[in-house]
Amino acid sequence: MIIPNPDINSFIKTLRNKRADFIPIAELGVHPIIKEKFIGKKILTIKDEIEFWFKAGYDYVKLQPMVDFNPAKIKSDSNLTFNDDGSIFRKWASESSGVITSIKEFEQYVFPKLDEIVYKRFEEAAKNLPEGMGIVGQYGDIFTMTWEMMGFENFSLSLFEDDRLIKLINDEVGKIVLRMFENMSQIEEVKALWYSDDIAYSNGLMVSPDTLDKYFFPWLKKIGEIAKSVNKPLIYHSDGVLFDVMDKIIDCGVNALxxxxPKAMNIVEVKNRYGDKLCLIGNIDVDLLARGSKEEVVKNVLFNIENIGRKGGYCVGSGNSIPEYVNLENYIAMIETVKSIS
Known part of the structure; x- marks a missing residue:
């Protein structure tokens, strides 16, 4: 049984790679269907949202600003849609042609204005947080949205032929997302910032380190500087194997990764190589949570706690997020195992 006892200060302490009184749990996202099954009702309000994160044993509620990047504004079929919690709906991205393939299309595209970004959910949450809970402010995908808007083939060719369009999109998206982090960082109840942007596959980086140096790391560094300026830890999310750029990630001011x-990096190796500089989050395989047995999930959690978490600097969670196809009993078993020994 999960008995809620949130302690945002201990969670922040762990993100700063120190040993707290317990090992926290953390997720970037939990699908609304899982949330609804867990609390037994629809997630309709911010109070419902908080109720899930509280009852599931988290020390925070994760929130995003609401903003519309929807390509439907220019009558495209490639609509970017959102889940009820504001997270981007899982989809297949175009590999060939995106919604912006020329300077002309860039000029026609209706990007959201900075004053159109809505933070109402943060205001509502701040009024309804249970004692001990905080908010984690999250957004991402400057690099990802850049190539998705172009289509990956188009993006890749432009890197070599003419990268002006890449720079235009990257700068525009970066400006918008950076403003979100500036504003989120100023909200008192936001205790940590979380930036997500996939840059790697399970067998290597998506693009060269030089390309990331040009279109990704400058933005991550700016977000890191924002977090440092308000003394709030920065979590960074990327799937895949990151060893080739791990030092750059750390240099950008990332506190937790x-x-x-699991199929990309061995967490024991990551801990041995970077555990003095980074808190580690996640690593419980999503496929195991979906199709494995409860006993296998418990075994995986206990292994990570014994080998990674005992000295601090580790939060238990999935190796990506909690999609709707995860076995609810396995998800609960993961959480209950952590709570039973913390």
């Missing part, structure tokens, strides 16, 4: 994808 998520999700240490």
């Amino acid at each position: 998520h999700p240490i994808e």
